[in-house]
Amino acid sequence: MYLPTAGPRRYQEPAENRIKWTDPSVKTALRQLATIFGDPSLIGATAQALDTTFEQSVSDVFGPRRWCSRATTSAASCPPATRPRRPGSSPPHPSAEPVGAVEVGGNVAVLLSNSAAGKRLLRFLATPHGGEAWARGGGFISPNRNVPLSDYPDAISRQLAARVADAPTVGFGISDQEPPAFGSDPAQGMWAISGNSWHSHAMSTA
Numbered sequence: 483m484y485l486p487t488a489g490p491r492r493y494q495e496p497a498e499n500r501i502k503w504t505d506p507s508v509k510t511a512l513r514q515l516a517t518i519f520g521d522p523s524l525i526g527a528t529a530q531a532l533d534t535t536f537e538q539s540v541s542d543v544f545g546p547r548r549w550c551s552r553a554t555t556s557a558a559s560c561p562p563a564t565r566p567r568r569p570g571s572s573p574p575h576p577s578a579e580p581v582g583a584v585e586v587g588g589n590v591a592v593l594l595s596n597s598a599a600g601k602r603l604l605r606f607l608a609t610p611h612g613g614e615a616w617a618r619g620g621g622f623i624s625p626n627r628n629v630p631l632s633d634y635p636d637a638i639s640r641q642l643a644a645r646v647a648d649a650p651t652v653g654f655g656i657s658d659q660e661p662p663a664f665g666s667d668p669a670q671g672m673w674a675i676s677g678n679s680w681h682s683h684a685m686s687t688a
Contacts, residue, residue, distance in 0.1 A: 484511040485653045486583045497659040583651035586623070587658060617643070 485493045488507040495501040496508065534542075591607060593600045606612045613624030614633045623639070627647040634640045646652060 483515050484508065484656070485585050485651065487511045487514060490583070490651050490653055493653050493656070494659075497656045499660070583653060584646055584649040585653050585655055586625075586646060587655050588625070589622075 484496075484507075487510055492501075492507055496503055496505070501507075591604055593604060607616070608626065610624075610626050610628040610630075613626040613629035616622050617624050617629055617633045617639070618635060620635045620639060623643050623646050625646075629643070631640045631643055634643050
């Protein structure tokens with residue numbers, strides 16, 4: 483919510499600890515989130531959502547009373563015990579812009595030795611061919627826009643890949659960028675305060 487309301491430049495400021503989290507721009511985004519979280523069609527009290535694991539929130543989507551959960555592509559690794567009767571879909575999160583900004587997480591490869599073979603591997607992973615091999619495995623969206631959508635294994639993955647490729651603004655998640663001064667360790671800062679709720683992503687609706 484903060485990325486489309488504040489814009490990409492301002493979005494980096496709390497990530498780099500350059501503005502306070504009480505800044506008016508942050509409050510604007512939180513107020514908009516409050517209107518969503520205060521929707522009476524949401525199931526369960528706040529405490530219940532905070533105690534819901536990420537895996538359970540995904541499985542609950544296929545239950546009798548829920549149809550939506552905020553999740554990432556890693557949700558593909560948490561399939562329900564029984565297959566749904568019909569395939570799911572992935573509508574975009576409500577955005578403050580006509581064409582929404584997209585927030586992403588990422589996998590980072592690090593070369594630990596000055597190895598020619600290692601350098602070739604990293605260069606390969608950045609190419610469309612490297613992305614194609616990775617995309618076919620599922621649960622992954624390539625940052626390379628030249629990876630064909632046909633290489634993704636299911637309709638939802640193709641939909642998400644197209645959304646990232648077409649987005650005018652793509653931002654890397656704030657919680658993955660925070661400096662140690664703010665608390666980027668799992669036992670500090672945002673991760674300590676909202677660690678359980680971060681994993682739940684439990685925003686299910688009736």
